[in-house]
Amino acid sequence: MSDEQRERVEHDIATTGWHLVMVPPEQGTPGWAHTIGLTQRYAHPELIIFGPDLEQIGPLANHLGAGVRGGRTFEPDTDEDGILQGNRLAFRSVAPKWVPIFLGNAAWHYERENLAVLQAFWPDPGGSFPWEEGADPSWSDDQPRLASANTVEALSESMIDVLRREGAL
Numbered sequence: 553m554s555d556e557q558r559e560r561v562e563h564d565i566a567t568t569g570w571h572l573v574m575v576p577p578e579q580g581t582p583g584w585a586h587t588i589g590l591t592q593r594y595a596h597p598e599l600i601i602f603g604p605d606l607e608q609i610g611p612l613a614n615h616l617g618a619g620v621r622g623g624r625t626f627e628p629d630t631d632e633d634g635i636l637q638g639n640r641l642a643f644r645s646v647a648p649k650w651v652p653i654f655l656g657n658a659a660w661h662y663e664r665e666n667l668a669v670l671q672a673f674w675p676d677p678g679g680s681f682p683w684e685e686g687a688d689p690s691w692s693d694d695q696p697r698l699a700s701a702n703t704v705e706a707l708s709e710s711m712i713d714v715l716r717r718e719g720a721l
Contacts, residue, residue, distance in 0.1 A: 561588055561589075561657075561661060564589065565588070565589035565592060565593060568589075568617075569589060569590070569594065569617060569620070569621040570587040570588060570589035570590050570593065570617045570620075570621075571587070571589050571661075572585060572586075572587060572588075572610060572613055572617070573585065573586050573587075573588060573655075573657050573658075574606050574609075574610050576606060577604050577606075580710035580711060580713060580714040581710065581711050581714045581715075582602045582603055582604050582693075582694040582695070582696075582711075583605070583606045583609065584600055584601060584602045584603070584609065584654060585600070585601050585606065585609045585612075585613040586599065586600040586601075586654065586655050586657075586658060587599045587613060587616075587617055588657060588658045588661050589661075590617060590620050591662070591668065593621075594621065596620045596625060597626070597628075597645075597667075597668035597669050597670045598655065598658050598667060598668070598669045598670070599613060599616050599617065599620075599626070599669070599670055599671075599672060600613075600646060600654060600670070600671050600672070600698070601616075601671070601672045602671075602694055602695045602696060603674075603695070604694050612636070612672070613672075615635070616635070616672060619635075626643050626670055626672075627643065628643055628644055628645040628670060629643070629645075630642070630643050631643075636674055639675055639679070640675060640679075641672050641673065642672070642673040642675075642681050643670045643671070643672055643673075644670065644671050644673065644698070644699040645668070645669070645671075645699055646669035646670065646671050646698040647698060647699060647700060647701040647706070648666055648667075648701075649701045650698045650701075650706070651665045651666070651667050653720050653721070654698065655669060671697075673695050674695075676691035676692070677691075682695050682697060683697060693708040693710070693711075696711060703721065
């Protein structure tokens with residue numbers, strides 16, 4: 553990261569409590585948004601959310617960050633009601649293997665890859681999460697399951713192909 557980027561991250565953490573990184577979707581991969589600074593400011597795991605529309609997941613990540621700033625704590629292996637317009641959100645821990653791949657900027661900021669990170673999941677239109685029976689597969693492909701360190705269990709085939717082409721896997 554450049555000095556200018558480093559200064560922006562530090563400024564955002566100092567003034568807001570976190571910096572938001574947004575990675576746009578590419579052919580074969582959803583986009584994602586993640587925080588940097590929740591651990592530093594609030595001793596809370598960083599957050600990551602995947603989806604095809606950054607205009608939805610970016611504000612959701614900021615909303616969750618504001619909750620943390622306000623004293624809310626999100627825990628692994630829990631579902632939370634009332635965050636997403638009446639729908640549940642689920643939180644799962646992210647396996648350390650995925651931190652340098654999906655949260656490289658956070659690893660750079662903390663100068664380590666062993667970070668506590670929670671992935672937030674939203675349900676499909678039927679109310680099912682990706683790991684639940686009957687979940688819509690097209691909805692699930694936009695939400696990798698980073699709790700698993702097993703690449704095939706965690707990522708869709710298209711995401712594996714993209715990450716291999718980019719040299720991340």
